[in-house]
Amino acid sequence: MERGGEIDLGDLVRTLVASGYARTDRVEARGELAIRGGIVDIYPADAESPVRIELWGDEIDSMRTFAVSTQRATGEIDEVTVYPAREMILDHGVEDAANRLRMLEPWASSTWDRFAEGMAFPGMESWSPWFAEERTALDEATEATVVVFDPVRCEARAAELSAEEDDLAAALAPTWGTGAPAAGDHPALYLALAPDDAAIMAPPQAAGPGDVGFEMRGLDATPGDPESVAHAITRWRTRNVSIIVAMDGEAAANRVARVLAEHGVALDPTEAADGDRPIVLPAGIHRGFRVAGVRDRRRR
Structure with a gap:
């Protein structure tokens, strides 16, 4: 949804409720929704702050983030994407x-x-x-090259989840009744991490010439000190290093861009990295992000 766009309030509420949002009198947690006349409060499932949408008829007149504790507006936004709450x-x-x-x-x-x-x-x-079909996130990434950082740990965790599910199925199988599948014969909730050639396995250290290694270390800056972070980013820029600052959510990304700009570092808030200029992404590292223009060398 974006400011200036049009929505039908009834359709919006039905869609949000069907997507797992719970109607309340006061929005205080993710996945909640409140309606007061032409004002819609939504706390998106993946957002840092709830959003207040004010309607003029069917037109979105304004959109603001607000604080849960005071219910007061904290900033204006131009658009919001609301993902399902379940x-x-x-x-x-x-x-x-x-x-x-x-x-x-x-x-x-x-x-x-x-x-x-x-x-x-x-x-x-x-x-x-x-x-659902037995498909993983890697199966869905048909038009992108997926990089799996620390694949050994990822595969080990995937195996642990599968083992936990097997143990739970073995314990519950006797309660399923006549005609139920035996433990282990039911569709799996957790699928093994078995990426194909479309994924790059990136261990912390390259073990051989065929491995892709990614060096990971701190920024060499004082956490919480914008001036220190700005100096560190400036130093890395002189070494022709592509800089991506990943923050959880659009509000956090915009705030970091604004603060660093005050210390002489211009970061462009964007949705995708292009590698040509320092940017700040509204997506945390743990959620992943898309890097445009980067190709797998094995496909050339």
Whole structure:
């Protein structure tokens, strides 16, 4: 949504509720929604701050972030992207699949009934493998080169999650009833990390000529000291190093860009890195980000 755009309030509320947002009188936590006349308060599931949208008819007149504690506005924004507040959306596809599962897997008919009726319930995400293909985030990245940092730890953690699921299935299998799959025969909730050639494995240190290594170390600056950080960035720029400052959320990215600009470092807030100028991304390292123009040398 963006300032100046038009939305239908009823459609917006229905979409947000279907996406897992809970209506409340006062927004205080992620995944909550409040309506007061032509004012819509939303706390996006991945946002640093909630957003207040003021409507003039169907037009978005203003958009502001606000503080949970005081409910007062903290800054104006031009647009906001609101992602679902839960992993599983109860759409018509899920309802149709649940109706088919009623016949194919009658041992869980009471659960399929809830899905078919569009009822959200605690723990429903654990049933998502029955409704989805066995695909991972790496499978979805068909138009990008994925870099997996510290692949050994990633693979070990993936194996741990799979083992935990197997243990839980073994404990619950006796309660599933007649006709239920044996433990281990059900669709897996966690899939093994088995990337194909589209992914680059990047261990902390290259073990051989075929490995891609990424050196990771601190910025050599005092945390919380903008002047120190600005000096460090300036030093790295003189070495022809591409600089990306990754922050959690648009508000944090804009704030860092503004503070560093006051200390002589110009950073462009953007959605993707192009490697040509220092930038600040509204996406934390732990969430990942897209670097435009960088190609896998193995594909050349």
